[in-house]
């Protein structure tokens with residue numbers, strides 16, 4: 001399928017010039033004369049690359065670019081700012097607005113074609129990554145759907161873990177990993193038979209050994225996707241304990257990645273505060289009490305559990321619990337970082 005390029009320029013002759021040039025290269029084209037028209041065109045039919053004039057009537061090219069780059073649905077569309085201004089300040093403004101590339105008027109045809117071609121290639125690559133991630137995501141939801149008692153467990157985990165990450169002032173990359181880790185942490189359970197997952201009672205030692213394989217299997221599943229590199233430690237280590245009594249690698253103390261410790265804490269909290277076949281949901285305060293006991297036993301970091309307890313007491317967790325799941329997870333931040 002031919003790539004689509006959206007040309008945004010208020011001067012008809014400029015649009016025509018760029019359109020003629022790119023049409024000859026086999027691209028499908030769309031044009032817009034104002035920033036508003038450009039945003040509407042992107043909504044209606046998202047292009048693969050946008051050539052965006054900076055000086056537009058109404059919303060400027062910088063603002064259009066900024067809006068596109070702050071929306072998860074459009075942030076991966078490469079934007080080339082076309083400007084007659086070559087001052088450094090404008091370039092810095094463009095970079096701050098999230099522009100992927102710049103062209104100065106009057107545009108050199110060879111340069112334009114080369115830039116568009118390489119940005120289309122990048123866009124195709126990120127599209128592929130997103131669909132691979134979407135497959136993994138669907139798998140995670142399938143696992144959740146197998147067990148009615150864990151309904152929305154993944155959504156809540158993603159929300160709680162991210163909230164705790166925000167309190168810890170973690171980077172955007174870490175927050176994104178926590179969000180995805182909330183969904184994907186138990187993806188290895190795909191290998192566990194339904195009869196075991198739904199067993200209403202204690203597991204035999206053999207059954208327990210099978211269930212405890214899930215972090216290793218999950219890690220292996222995610223291993224092929226570079227976009228999931230930061231999520232893998234969460235998948236593998238969310239059942240470790242500080243004293244080395246966890247699984248699968250019996251890591252101790254700081255050997256356990258922080259993000260895995262966070263997901264480990266919120267995983268237990270959510271399991272305790274949700275009805276299960278063999279017991280009713282615990283009150284939030286009681287669940288925090290269990291986590292505090294685990295701190296006393298040397299399994300969890302006191303500062304993390306205390307911070308999580310504060311979130312719980314503030315009512316933030318309860319609000320998150322009743323917030324409908326957001327739009328299916330966007331992996332765009334990770335793809336954009338490539």
Ligand SMILES: [Fe+2]
Nearest residue numbers: 185186238239
């Ligand atoms: Fe797990």
